[in-house]
Amino acid sequence: MDLTLPSSWEHYLKSELEQPYFQELTQFVTKEYDEYTCYPKKAEIFSAFEHCSFLNVKVVIIGQDPYHGPDQANGLCFSVKDGIKHPPSLVNIFKEIESDLGVVYPESGNLERWADQGVLLLNATLTVRAHEPGSHQKKGWEKFTDAVISKLSEERTDLVFMLWGSFAKKKAKLIDSSKHHILTSGHPSPISANRGYWFGNKHFSTCNKILNDLGNKSIIW
Numbered sequence: 001m002d003l004t005l006p007s008s009w010e011h012y013l014k015s016e017l018e019q020p021y022f023q024e025l026t027q028f029v030t031k032e033y034d035e036y037t038c039y040p041k042k043a044e045i046f047s048a049f050e051h052c053s054f055l056n057v058k059v060v061i062i063g064q065d066p067y068h069g070p071d072q073a074n075g076l077c078f079s080v081k082d083g084i085k086h087p088p089s090l091v092n093i094f095k096e097i098e099s100d101l102g103v104v105y106p107e108s109g110n111l112e113r114w115a116d117q118g119v120l121l122l123n124a125t126l127t128v129r130a131h132e133p134g135s136h137q138k139k140g141w142e143k144f145t146d147a148v149i150s151k152l153s154e155e156r157t158d159l160v161f162m163l164w165g166s167f168a169k170k171k172a173k174l175i176d177s178s179k180h181h182i183l184t185s186g187h188p189s190p191i192s193a194n195r196g197y198w199f200g201n202k203h204f205s206t207c208n209k210i211l212n213d214l215g216n217k218s219i220i221w
Contacts, residue, residue, distance in 0.1 A: 001030035005046055008053035009148075012155060016147045025140030029127055037130040039066050040073040045126050047075025051115030057152060058118035058216060059160045059207055062168040065137065066128045073128070076121035078188075079111035092188040092198055097221045100204045117219050122148065124167070149174045156180075158214050160207045164188060164198075181210050 003026045005013060016022060029045075032038050040047070063077025067087060072080045078090050086094070086109040097103050115121055124145050129135040152159060153175045161180060163169045165187030172182055183206060186197020193199055208218035 001026065001033060001042060003029065003045065006049050006053065008055065009049045012054055012151050013147060016144060021140045021143055025144065028139050029136070032127070032129060032136065038136075039068060039128055039130060040075045044073070044075035047112075048077070048115060048121050048123075051076070051112055052118055052120050054152075054155075056118045057120045057156065057159060058211060059162065059219060060120045060122060060149070060152065061162045061164075062149070062171055063121070063123040064167050065125050065133055066123055068128045068131055068133050068135075070130070074110065074112070075126070076111050076115055077123040079115075079121060080109040082108045082110045084109060088190050089188040092190065092193045096188070096199055096201065097204050099199070100202050101208075101221060103221055114219065114221070117217075119219060120152075124171075146171070146174055153180060158210075160210050162203055162207065165192060183207065 033042055066073035071084055074081050078093060090109050094105050098105050111121055122145055125137050125141040127136045149171055157179045159180045161175055161182045163172060163184045169184050175182060183203045185201035186192040188198045204221045211218050
């Protein structure tokens with residue numbers, strides 16, 4: 001399998017793609033997709049990057065693992081394909097947007113509409129074996145996606161990073177907080193949200209205020 005990044009990203013991550021670990025990762029992912037059902041589809045592994053070029057990124061949301069059920073994952077963290085039931089975390093994301101911005105709860109859980117506006121929806125691990133959560137962790141994806149975060153921090157300014165939950169919050173060490181905006185909260189999963197760590201964080205209005213103050217277009221969440 002040829003794991004080819006869109007050219008706008010390849011330019012900034014070329015040295016990473018040439019590292020031995022990335023060659024090993026490519027071999028691992030190729031073998032997994034040949035021998036097992038894996039998600040997302042091969043063509044959607046780099047969807048987050050295809051919908052949002054390096055210089056168009058305004059916001060970064062960090063997830064952990066793709067959904068491992070049929071027809072859910074589409075290469076964007078938290079996002080599902082059109083017509084698919086919204087997973088619990090996504091339900092809570094939409095509920096927070098509804099209370100924060102007064103936006104009507106949407107029918108589709110496909111977040112490509114966010115990605116096309118400059119929201120990089122980045123899972124730390126970009127692939128998974130069907131029905132086996134975490135099965136592609138610690139194979140090289142995390143090293144690669146950490147490099148993505150570091151490169152954005154280094155090359156860009158005034159990005160809004162939304163770090164939800166303890167896993168995402170650990171990525172703060174990769175981000176230069178003197179030139180970027182970091183918003184943190186609990187994870188939108190029910191186990192966290194129902195304990196009061198998610199609802200009311202107002203990340204979506206806060207993000208738009210930051211973007212507006214910078215003279216950038218706000219995101220239509």
